[in-house]
Amino acid sequence: MTSIERTAYPRFKRLITARELHVFFTPSEEERVWAEEVTDSDEHQLALLLALKSYQRMGCFPKAYDVPDQVVEFVRRAVELPESTLPVYASGRTAERYRSWVRERCQVRYDGPAARALAEETMRVEAASKNNPADLINIALEKLVEAGLEIPRFSTLDAMASTVRGQVNEEILAGIRGRMTGQERGRLLGLADVIGLDGKTLFNALKQNPGRATWSHFKRLKGHVEWVDGLGDPGKWLEGVVSAKVADFAGEAEAQDAGTLKDYTEDRRVALIACLAAKARMRARDDVATMFCKRMAAKAKKAREELAEIRRQQQEIVERLIGNYRTLLQQVDQEGPAQRARARAASLTKEALDALEGLDEESSASEVAQRLGGKVSPAFLLLAEGLMVQSNGLGSLLSAVDGLGGFEAQYAQIEKVSAHHGDNWEVLLHGHLKADRPVMFDLSDVIELKATSEDTAVLDALLHAKAHRTPARDYIPDRDADGKKIDVSFATQNWQKVIRDRRRPGYFVRRHFEAMVFYYLADELRTGDVAVIGSEEYADWSEQLLPWEQVEAKLPEYLVEVGMLGPGESTVFDGRALVALLRGRRPRPRRTGSTRTTTSCSSTRTPGCPSSRRGGPRGPARAPSGWSRRSRRGCRSGRCWASWPVPPTGSSGGTGSGRLPATTRS
Structure with missing residues (x-):
């Protein structure tokens, strides 16, 4: 038996508040006079009023012992009857006659x-x-x-x-x-039979847990999907059955084991197993998609963590490079060895040039020999010494670089720092997907995907990656077999830089392109932009929308229910009609001359509520741009909105909706 508390069946609450008593159980003066006129005693008057108020509140007549004492006492005091008055009937015929009077007064017929x-x-x-x-x-x-x-x-x-x-x-x-063939029924009934000596059945395989998002479980799930699909076509079996009923039947079967399931009749058992098989088919695809999304999220997280580790290591490299730069600056500083060597070389060179003053390029050998006296002049020795000093000064810089690890080591450190600038973790993702690549392609073959909108860019990119899956080249063309350019506008700028190589225009870097496709495929599965056919959690929810023909059939009744149309009104309803209807129902501000005013705020203005007029008439007024949030909140709560008509919404919320007029709503 269903518990009455789980239903909306009218009944008295265990605790009735004073407000409920006053609102629902206070007899009006007319009702009191009516009850007094048609009854012949205080007991009958009290019984009739209790029946009337209970029927008005609940729509049915409760039994006498179901009416709470506090309700009886409240009604008795409301009509000022003696304390000893009890709600009793002289006979059953009297009670039936009183119920007929109540139905007649409430305009309800008993049938x-x-x-x-x-x-x-x-x-x-x-x-x-x-x-x-x-x-x-x-x-x-x-x-x-x-x-x-x-x-x-x-x-x-x-x-x-x-x-x-x-x-x-x-x-x-x-x-x-x-709708099942005899072979399909036999296959499903055989799932409850014991196989082998361990006492296990294949029925439990329909209720398996997907496990953790590891590749070993991925491979097991792939086999499970193929096994469930081999049981038959649930779409044909369950044609015309709503998903809620399938879920209920599957839940009933899942709550049983193979032994208790055989207590059902064979016909009922095979139908329940069919529903469970359909549910298992959807669950298997849900598990595959969920584990794929979890796997990609974990790999993306590892790529970000690797980038963070590289940055941590880069900080150490940057600190070393700064120290190295300081060392080199000290070598070429004002007091450094390179500067001293430069000054010494300049001095020696000047002395040599002074000794050779007067000689030029056209001087003859005899003239040079005469000037040098047939010997190597000390001037040449000074010039050679100056060159050597200058060379030693440059050598100190080279020695400093060698002491820091050499030029190659310095260049390598600089490359490490510049390679991962910004938040460019995408370039690292492919390294974490090397071992996963074959299984990811297999999984994209196991589940059938479809776009839930007209944007199919991600699925087109997936097909392009599959087309160039083997052989695994480093670069793949950025156009499909028909010469159409692959659309990658769904990717971020970082990804679009990563998948390109300036040295190979017209091509994608394959490993980065595949990583990008799998990453965005997981993202669109999570957001619902890509659906898994035959799934439940990743299904295309737009398919559950009512056909427009059914919407048109139900729309007039709904519009009357929400108050957008009056009873008996009929109109062609589409998007334009909705806009026109909303505009017609929207409250409009009053106009005085050329000035628009929202309410009588200027005469009865609350503190913090700015007037809708400023100065004299200046054309249609609008909400001042200088209003602060505080001022708008004050205006909403002030008296200036008290008389504003509440727009009809179809709800029973009265005037407590708190909505602002469209002209000044923030």
């Missing part, structure tokens, strides 16, 4: 067969998509209230929900069995 027929019809329709008896009861209650019929007893509705649900479920299961 038990019609109410039960309507409830059963409603439950039968809804049971095709809902399996919870509480849901069936709630929907039946809603239809009964709409039809103005008195609500039957809860036990009647509960028994009806159980019966109808069982009948509808049997019809659905029979349809599932009828």
Whole structure:
């Protein structure tokens, strides 16, 4: 039996507040006079008023012992009856007559067969998509209230929900069995048979856990997907069955083991296993996609961590390079050996040039010999010494570089620092995907992917990567077989730099291109831009939208319900009609002359609420740009909005919506 607390069936609360008593159980003066006129005693008057207020509140007549004492006491005091007055009837016929008067006053008709027929019809329709008896009861209650019929007893509705649900479920299961071939039924029934000496069955394989996101589990999942697909085509078996019912049937089968499952009839057992197989098929694809996304997230995290480690190491290299630069600066500084050698070489060179003054390029050998006296002049010795000193000065710089590890070591350190500037972790991702590359391509073959929008750039890039999967060249063309350029606009600037090589225009760097494709494929699976066909968690949710024909059929009733159309109104409704309707329902500000005012804020203005007028008429006024958030909050809470008409929203929230007019809403 369904618990009444789980349904919307009207009943008294265990604790009724004073506000509820005053709002729902206070008889009006008219009701008090009416009850006094049609009854012949205080007891009957109290009983009639309790029946009236209970029926107005709940839509049914509660039993006398179900009415809380505090309600009885409150109504008795409200009509000023004696303390000893009890709500009793002289006879059953009197009670029935009073109930008829209450129904007549509330304009509700009592028709038990019609109410039960309507409830059963409603439950039968809804049971095709809902399996919870509480849901069936709630929907039946809603239809009964709409039809103005008195609500039957809860036990009647509960028994009806159980019966109808069982009948509808049997019809659905029979349809599932009828769409299966004998071979498929035998294959599914065989899952509950014991295989081998260990007492295990294949039925438990339908309920397996995906495990951690490791490649060993990936390979096992790939085999599991192929095995589940080999059981048959669940799409054919479950044609016309809503996903909620499939999930309920699969949950019922999953709660059993192979032994208890055999307690069911063979027809019911095969249908339940078929639903569980369909659910396992979706779950296997969910697990593959989830583990793929987790794996890519872990690899991207490792690439970022590697970049952080490189930066940490680079900090040490940078500190060493700064020290090396300081050492070289000390060599060429004002007091350094290179500067001293330069000054000494300049002095010696000057002395040599002074000794040879007067000689030029056209001087003859005899003239030079005469000047030098037939010997090597000390001037040449000074010049040679100056060159040697200058060479030694440059040598000190080379010695300093050698002491720091040599030019090659310095260049290598500089390259390490400049190679990973910025947040360029993308260049490192391919190194973490080397071992995963074959399995990732296999998994993209196992699951069927589709774009949920018109943007298919990522899937096109995946097809391009698959087309050049083997042989694994370092570079692949950036155009497909038809000569169309591959669109990589979905990638960031970092990725677009990484996948290109300036030395090879018109080509992608294959390893980086594949890493980019797998990274963005995982990202779009998480965001829903790419769906997995046959999945549940990664399904294309747009397929669950109602067809527009059904929307058009339900739209007029819905628009009346939310207050956007009046009863009996009919109009062609599309996007333009919606915009026009909203514009017509939007409250408009009042105009005085050429000045627009929102309310009578200028005369009864609250502190912190700026006036809608400034100075004289200056054309249509608008919200001053200098308003602060504080001023706007003060204006919202002030008296200036108290008289503003609340736009109709279709809800029962009254004037407490707190919405601002469109002209001044922040």
